[in-house]
Amino acid sequence: MKSLQDALYNWLTIKIVSDxxxxxxxxxxxxxxxHSILMDEHGLTDLQIEKDDEMYYLHYNYQNASRSTRFPRELIEVMLKQMQAEPEKYINYPVDE
Structure with missing residues (x-):
């Protein structure tokens, strides 16, 4: 994944779902x-999430500098809300052991 911004968005969106x-x-x-893409391909370290009523804030180290970016909660939580609204479409199948 070439774009750091896209990788951060994708990771945060699925992180909210998996949590x-x-x-x-x-x-x-x-x-x-x-997460592996962020760490291995983009070289991020110390990735942290913060949120308020409107935004998610990501804080991380990139190329030896502290950086941050933000995403609207509405944008990040859309997948989770869709899954919650229509759970029959998002069945969690058991893991075969």
Whole structure:
């Protein structure tokens, strides 16, 4: 994934889903994949999330400098809200062991 901004957006969106759906193995694996992209491909460290009533703020180190970016909560939480509104479309299948 070439764009750092896209990678941050994708990671945060699925992170919110995986945090809300702890039993969702697919969400967890997807979050881990995007986290790995941020760390391995983009070289981010010390990634932290903060939020208020309107925004999510991401704080991280990139190229030896502290950086931050923000995303509207409405944009980040749209996937989770859709899953909550129509749970029958987002069934969490058990993991085969």
């Amino acid at each position: 809300a759906r702890k039993e969702d193995q697919s969400a967890l694996e997807t979050e881990e994949m995007f």
